[in-house]
Amino acid sequence: xxxxxxxxxxxxxxxxxxxxxxxxxxxxxxxxxxxxxxxxxxxxxxxxxxxxxxxxxxxxxxxxxxxxxxxxxxxxxxxxxxxxxxxxxxxxxxxxxxxxxxxxxxxxxxxxxxxxxxxxxxxxxxxxxxxxxxxxxxxxxxxxxxxxxxxxxxxxxxxxxxxxxxxxxxxxxxxxxxxxxxxxxxxxxxxxxxxxxxxxxxxxxxxxxxxxxxxxxxxxxxxxxxxxxxxxxxxxxxxxxxxxxxxxxxxxxxxxxxxxxxxxxxxxxxxxxxxxxxxxxxxxxxxxxxxxxxxxxxxxxxxxxxxxxxxxxxxxxxxxxxxxxxxxxxxxxxxxxxxxxxxxxxxxxxxxxxxxxxxxxxxxxxxxxxxxxxxxxxxxxxxxxxxxxxxxxxxxxxxxxxxxxxxxxxx
Amino acid sequence: xxxxxxxxxxxxxxxxxxxxxxxxxxxxxxxxxxxxxxxxxxxxxxxxxxxxxxxxxxxxxxxxxxxxxxxxxxxxxxxxxxxxxxxxxxxxxxxxxxxxxxxxxxxxxxxxxxxxxxxxxxxxxxxxxxxxxxxxxxxxxxxxxxxxxxxxxxxxxxxxxxxxxxxxxxxxxxxxxxxxxxxxxxxxxxxxxxxxxxxxxxxxxxxxxxxxxxxxxxxxxxxxxxxxxxxxxxxxxxxxxxxxxxxxxxxxxxxxxxxxxxxxxxxxxxxxxxxxxxxxxxxxxxxxxxxxxxxxxxxxxxxxxxxxxxxxxxxxxxxxxxxxxxxxxxxxxxxxxxxxxxxxxxxxxxxxxxxxxxxxxxxxxxxxxxxxxxxxxxxxxxxxxxxxxxxxxxxxxxxxxxxxxxxxxxxxxxxxxxxxxxxxxxxxxxxxxxxx
Numbered sequence: 112x113x114x115x116x117x118x119x120x121x122x123x124x125x126x127x128x129x130x131x132x133x134x135x136x137x138x139x140x141x142x143x144x145x146x147x148x149x150x151x152x153x154x155x156x157x158x159x160x161x162x163x164x165x166x167x168x169x170x171x172x173x174x175x176x177x178x179x180x181x182x183x184x185x186x187x188x189x190x191x192x193x194x195x196x197x198x199x200x201x202x203x204x205x206x207x208x209x210x211x212x213x214x215x216x217x218x219x220x221x222x223x224x225x226x227x228x229x230x231x232x233x234x235x236x237x238x239x240x241x242x243x244x245x246x247x248x249x250x251x252x253x254x255x256x257x258x259x260x261x262x263x264x265x266x267x268x269x270x271x272x273x274x275x276x277x278x279x280x281x282x283x284x285x286x287x288x289x290x291x292x293x294x295x296x297x298x299x300x301x302x303x304x305x306x307x308x309x310x311x312x313x314x315x316x317x318x319x320x321x322x323x324x325x326x327x328x329x330x331x332x333x334x335x336x337x338x339x340x341x342x343x344x345x346x347x348x349x350x351x352x353x354x355x356x357x358x359x360x361x362x363x364x365x366x367x368x369x370x371x372x373x374x375x376x377x378x379x380x381x382x383x384x385x386x387x388x389x390x391x392x393x394x395x396x397x398x399x400x401x402x403x404x405x406x407x408x409x410x411x412x413x414x415x416x417x418x419x420x421x422x423x424x425x426x427x428x429x430x431x432x433x434x435x436x437x438x439x440x441x442x443x444x445x446x447x448x449x450x451x452x453x454x455x456x457x458x459x460x461x462x463x464x465x466x467x468x469x470x471x472x473x474x475x476x477x478x479x480x481x482x483x484x485x486x487x488x489x490x491x492x493x494x495x496x497x498x499x500x501x502x503x504x505x506x507x508x509x510x511x512x513x514x515x516x517x518x519x520x521x522x
Numbered sequence: 523x524x525x526x527x528x529x530x531x532x533x534x535x536x537x538x539x540x541x542x543x544x545x546x547x548x549x550x551x552x553x554x555x556x557x558x559x560x561x562x563x564x565x566x567x568x569x570x571x572x573x574x575x576x577x578x579x580x581x582x583x584x585x586x587x588x589x590x591x592x593x594x595x596x597x598x599x600x601x602x603x604x605x606x607x608x609x610x611x612x613x614x615x616x617x618x619x620x621x622x623x624x625x626x627x628x629x630x631x632x633x634x635x636x637x638x639x640x641x642x643x644x645x646x647x648x649x650x651x652x653x654x655x656x657x658x659x660x661x662x663x664x665x666x667x668x669x670x671x672x673x674x675x676x677x678x679x680x681x682x683x684x685x686x687x688x689x690x691x692x693x694x695x696x697x698x699x700x701x702x703x704x705x706x707x708x709x710x711x712x713x714x715x716x717x718x719x720x721x722x723x724x725x726x727x728x729x730x731x732x733x734x735x736x737x738x739x740x741x742x743x744x745x746x747x748x749x750x751x752x753x754x755x756x757x758x759x760x761x762x763x764x765x766x767x768x769x770x771x772x773x774x775x776x777x778x779x780x781x782x783x784x785x786x787x788x789x790x791x792x793x794x795x796x797x798x799x800x801x802x803x804x805x806x807x808x809x810x811x812x813x814x815x816x817x818x819x820x821x822x823x824x825x826x827x828x829x830x831x832x833x834x835x836x837x838x839x840x841x842x843x844x845x846x847x848x849x850x851x852x853x854x855x856x857x858x859x860x861x862x863x864x865x866x867x868x869x870x871x872x873x874x875x876x877x878x879x880x881x882x883x884x885x886x887x888x889x890x891x892x893x894x895x896x897x898x899x900x901x902x903x904x905x906x907x908x909x910x911x912x913x914x915x916x917x918x919x920x921x922x923x924x925x926x927x928x929x930x931x932x933x934x935x936x937x938x939x940x941x942x943x944x945x946x947x948x949x950x951x952x953x954x955x956x957x958x
Contacts, residue, residue: 177636267760302755
């Protein structure tokens with residue numbers, strides 16, 4: 112503390128260097144805070160659970176080649192299901208229009224009364240049968256599963272609505288916040304009500320985009336098979352440890368059933384690990400990029416501080432020598448440079464904090480980002496101040512080794 | 523003098539290798555980060571049809587009303603009813619409707635396994651409007667559209683797969699069990715982003731394999747492979763019911779060659795919506811839009827936010843690298859204050875000192891640029907790790923990016939050197955000589 116006045120006086124002498132270091136610390140703080148925040152947001156997003164047995168699940172995208180009637184297609188789907196369920200590596204299989212994390216798909220607005228124009232909320236629609244709950248591995252927390260005789264059939268562009276539905280807890284609570292959803296009606300853009308007969312714990316939506324976030328985990332299961340020309344998804348749950356075997360066996364068994372179908376070799380047979388990887392690839396990419404930039408940025412800033420401080424030490428060898436000759440200890444010299452750096456660092460982090468918040472506020476308006484939590488700024492401030500002190504240490508130690516004799520030289 | 527300063531600069535760089543390496547790394551990393559993210563950004567934000575972007579427009583009509591539309595904006599596609607009304611009115615020089623379709627084909631005859639192919643159902647005007655280049659044959663005429671002809675245009679790649687690249691015009695192809703006569707083979711054509719089919723698509727998917735007449739596709743009840751969005755109560759009992767409902771799924775495009783035509787078409791759209799209101803079909807005032815290609819891409823947010831954020835963060839990173847370079851150059855130059863003093867005392871003007879030190883900075887810039895170029899190449903090959911695959915593959919290192927990398931590196935370093943070089947030129951010879 113006793114040294115602050117002479118430090119301020121010295122700083123006035125090399126204003127440019129001081130400004131440059133402060134500026135660099137400010138900009139680095141602003142970018143690193145926001146980068147860390149982006150990393151945290153993206154990592155949180157990509158580690159959200161789906162609620163299904165991801166480790167043992169895979170999805171077959173089955174397209175039909177050539178046209179057939181609704182009845183024929185539905186009969187083929189049922190034959191396929193029987194064939195798949197008989198395979199030794201398969202625990203269960205069910206037909207659907209989609210699967211969680213597919214990246215958007217079928218969703219319906221939901222209302223509590225038929226005449227309501229403004230929807231209450233939105234739900235991701237999964238078609239399935241009485242095997243769907245076991246196949247996905249989701250937990251039924253209230254009510255009952257579908258019965259085989261309740262499973263209906265949808266043809267091309269037919270709006271058929273089931274009299275009974277199973278919903279996720281998130282959707283049940285949104286529609287009936289008092290927890291009384293079981294047995295109550297909902298209207299998924301349907302003229303007649305569907306009764307909620309079961310509630311499952313957790314089932315993620317088909318999409319996880321910003322738009323979907325508002326309706327996260329709001330899904331509903333419809334007891335329906337879609338016998339439409341576009342094809343069908345088969346969700347298959349392998350027995351534990353037999354995923355690879357099941358993924359090989361199922362397409363073979365399906366082609367043996369009927370070869371007039373298309374299972375794309377690249378995207379027709381995806382394990383859920385692959386599905387997850389695809390769904391979140393841009394989140395992962397952003398986190399990686401922000402991580403690389405933060406690390407390199409901190410390294411460059413540290414190197415810059417080392418460089419400029421070394422220059423100052425070189426410039427002031429004579430003055431350091433004089434101070435040493437006048438009785439300053441080595442410790443005094445080191446603490447002089449540390450204090451000087453701390454002062455510059457403080458100016459930098461004050462400006463940097465303002466910049467970090469400013470950049471975040473601008474990003475909020477531009478990219479639908481969340482508000483920066485101040486914890487990140489605090490962490491950033493501590494990291495940068497410590498980084499500054501650590502970078503100054505080596506040049507400061509060198510300065511402390513300047514011999515008092517230097518004061519007497521060359522004058 | 524130029525060569526002399528250059529050798530002086532190179533010699534000086536060797537004098538404090540640590541500082542030099544630090545500066546070169548700083549510039550190199552900053553440039554590389556910016557150029558890598560720029561290469562992705564320019565690919566996704568580019569104009570996909572430079573010649574005609576200002577003549578091609580997509581009309582939007584609000585058939586959902588203020589309570590159900592998208593925050594006041596009409597839906598991003600048309601319902602069948604409105605799309606067909608625009609076609610019948612024929613108010614533009616050229617016009618087309620389109621929707622994506624996915625069909626099956628047996629590439630090796632009846633005994634092979636079927637594969638899925640992607641295409642679009644379009645009107646004949648599609649090909650001249652979007653300047654589709656042809657390898658063999660051509661598109662089809664308005665008469666073919668009216669005749670609901672069973673014809674098809676294949677892509678060069680699909681023709682290669684099916685016919686080994688031979689002229690297949692006049693031959694037949696069976697898609698989903700229906701026969702089509704091939705009338706043309708388009709040369710490789712893949713505008714990115716695919717501005718004309720953005721409804722429910724990122725705009726960066728694989729190019730189309732084929733094109734079939736819109737009317738024929740409807741006759742065969744070929745469903746859209748893209749998005750379909752509806753409002754209100756859903757009561758469709760099948761294909762025809764669905765067609766005449768309020769679901770939107772058709773993408774319309776018109777070609778308007780002058781500002782007067784655009785104004786006239788906009789008036790026509792307003793008039794059409796007003797007619798619908800009078801007829802009782804719409805219970806709201808006309809709410810229509812007419813956007814050209816670039817306005818449409820902007821409205822559809824075709825540039826992924828990831829690309830924009832990463833470019834901005836990289837530019838910020840580059841700025842910090844430059845601030846760092848200013849500091850290091852200042853230290854480097856001022857360390858030689860004594861030498862500058864001697865030179866000045868021996869008659870060198872300030873201008874010459876200034877020139878010498880800028881030249882030295884330029885050599886740092888060149889070295890930084892070369893390093894930046896290497897790192898950009900590494901960065902671009904690594905974009906697959908950072909962006910979605912269909913976007914990452916668009917980034918590539920071409921001659922213009924090489925040039926840009928070097929120029930940006932050198933200019934930025936020289937700009938960063940203005941202040942340090944000015945400080946060097948301000949050195950007082952007398953003071954320096956005295957203190958030595």
